[in-house]
Amino acid sequence: MLNFKQEITKRTRERVNNQLKSVLKTGNFNFDVHTHIFNKDYIPDKYFGIRIPFLVNADFLMQLESLMDFISLDEDDKFSNYAYFIDFLSKNSMEEIALELIKKCPENTIFCPLMMDFYPGITGAKKGIMEQLDEMKTVRDKYPDKFLPFVAISPENKDHLKAFEKAFSKEYNFFGVKIYPSLGYMPSHPNLMNIYEICTNYDIPVITHSGSGTVHSSYNKLNLVYYEINDDDDNNNLILKNERKNFYFKKQYERYFNNPGNWKPVLKTFPDLRLNLAHFGGDSEWDKNLKNDKEWISETINLMESYPNVYSDVSYVFHIPEMHDKFIELYKLNKKVAERTLFGTDFYMVEVEGHFNNLRKKFIEKTGNEIMHKISVVNPLNFLNLTNFVPKNIRKKWQKQTL
Numbered sequence: 261m262l263n264f265k266q267e268i269t270k271r272t273r274e275r276v277n278n279q280l281k282s283v284l285k286t287g288n289f290n291f292d293v294h295t296h297i298f299n300k301d302y303i304p305d306k307y308f309g310i311r312i313p314f315l316v317n318a319d320f321l322m323q324l325e326s327l328m329d330f331i332s333l334d335e336d337d338k339f340s341n342y343a344y345f346i347d348f349l350s351k352n353s354m355e356e357i358a359l360e361l362i363k364k365c366p367e368n369t370i371f372c373p374l375m376m377d378f379y380p381g382i383t384g385a386k387k388g389i390m391e392q393l394d395e396m397k398t399v400r401d402k403y404p405d406k407f408l409p410f411v412a413i414s415p416e417n418k419d420h421l422k423a424f425e426k427a428f429s430k431e432y433n434f435f436g437v438k439i440y441p442s443l444g445y446m447p448s449h450p451n452l453m454n455i456y457e458i459c460t461n462y463d464i465p466v467i468t469h470s471g472s473g474t475v476h477s478s479y480n481k482l483n484l485v486y487y488e489i490n491d492d493d494d495n496n497n498l499i500l501k502n503e504r505k506n507f508y509f510k511k512q513y514e515r516y517f518n519n520p521g522n523w524k525p526v527l528k529t530f531p532d533l534r535l536n537l538a539h540f541g542g543d544s545e546w547d548k549n550l551k552n553d554k555e556w557i558s559e560t561i562n563l564m565e566s567y568p569n570v571y572s573d574v575s576y577v578f579h580i581p582e583m584h585d586k587f588i589e590l591y592k593l594n595k596k597v598a599e600r601t602l603f604g605t606d607f608y609m610v611e612v613e614g615h616f617n618n619l620r621k622k623f624i625e626k627t628g629n630e631i632m633h634k635i636s637v638v639n640p641l642n643f644l645n646l647t648n649f650v651p652k653n654i655r656k657k658w659q660k661q662t663l
C-alpha cells in the first residue's frame with residue numbers, strides 16, 4: 261500500500277466532526293450526495309468540449325446573462341436555463357455557490373460537494389487542484405455540519421497523490437474521492453488502483469461519473485494504461501494494457517470511458533470498495549424518446565447485485581419527467597435498486613435543464629416520502645458508512661414506518 265509522509269485518517273469516525281455528529285444524532289436530516297460548488301476559476305476554457313475562452317471572462321458573462329434574461333420570458337426557456345447556469349459559473353468564490361445551494365435546500369440537508377480536476381484532460385483553468393482543495397476546506401470549515409467534501413483524483417496529474425494525502429490529513433479531513441473517466445483515463449488506471457486500495461482499507465467512499473455527459477478530454481490521441489480482466493486466463497486475472505487510441509467525437513469519449521463495465525477489473529480486485537456509479541446510466545438511457553437498450557442501467561444493477569457496496573445516484577437524470585415513473589417502477593421491482601440508489605442532484609450542472617428548485621420539487625413530489633426517505637437518508641448513511649451515528653431507537657422507528 262502507498263505510504264505517505266503525513267498520517268491520514270483511517271476510519272470514518274475520524275472524518276466526522278462534532279457538529280455533524282450532533283446532526284446525525286437527531287435523526288432529522290437528509291442527504292444530497294452529488295453537488296458541485298467549484299466556480300469559474302477552476303473551469304478551463306474548453307469546458308464544453310469546444311473552445312469558448314470568453315466564457316471565463318466575467319464581463320462577457322454578465323453581458324450574456326442580461327441578454328438572455330431579456331430574450332427569455334418563459335420560465336422553462338432553454339436560454340433562461342443557460343443564464344442561470346452561467347450565473348453560477350461566474351460567481352466569485354466557491355462559498356457564494358455553496359450559499360446558494362444551502363438556501364435552495366431544506367435546512368437540515370447534508371451535501372457531498374464533489375471537486376473536479378480537469379487537468380491534464382482539459383488544460384487552461386486559472387487555478388489548480390491544490391487551490392480548489394484549500395477553498396473547499398474553507399467552505400467546509402465555515403459550515404461544518406453541512407458538507408462532506410470529495411477530493412477529485414486525476415491519475416495523470418502529477419499532484420494527484422499530494423492532493424489525496426492532503427485531503428485525508430487530519431487537518432483537511434475530507435470524506436471521499438471523485439473520479440471522472442471521460443477526462444481521459446480508465447477507472448482501472450494503475451495510479452487509481454493504488455488509491456482504491458487505500459479507500460477500501462480505510463473506508464473512503466468513491467463517486468465516479470458514470471453515464472452520458474458533455475465533458476471530455478480535449479485530446480484526440482490518448483495513451484491509455486489500464487488493467488483489464490483477462491478472459492483467456494482461467495482465474496480471470498488482470499492484465500495491464502497499454503494502448504494508443506484516437507477519439508474524434510463527443511460520443512466516442514463518453515461511450516468508451518464512462519461505461520460502468522469499466523469498473524469490473526476494479527471491483528474484482530477491491531470487491532468491498534464503496535462506489536457510487538453516478539447518474540444511473542445517464543440521460544440517454546432514461547429518456548423515453550431515445551430508443552436505447554438500457555445497457556448501462558442493467559450493467560449498473562448488475563454490479564450492485566455482484567458487490568456489497570456498489571451504489572448509484574439519480575443526480576442529473578432526475579430532471580427527465582419520464583424518468584420518475586420508470587425509476588419508481590424499477591425501485592419497486594428490484595430490491596438492490598431500492599437499497600442502493602442515492603439521492604443526488606448534480607447542483608448546479610443541472611440548471612442547464614431547468615430551475616433547480618422546480619426540478620428538485622417535481623422529483624420529490626412524484627417519488628413520495630417513503631422512497632425519498634430511503635434514497636436520501638437510509639441509503640446514503642449506508643454508502644457513507646454513517647449509519648451507526650444515528651441512535652438505534654430512531655433507526656428502529658424508521659424501519660417500522662416503512663414496513
Ligand SMILES: [Zn+2]
Binds near residue numbers: 294296374606609
Ligand atoms: Zn456531477
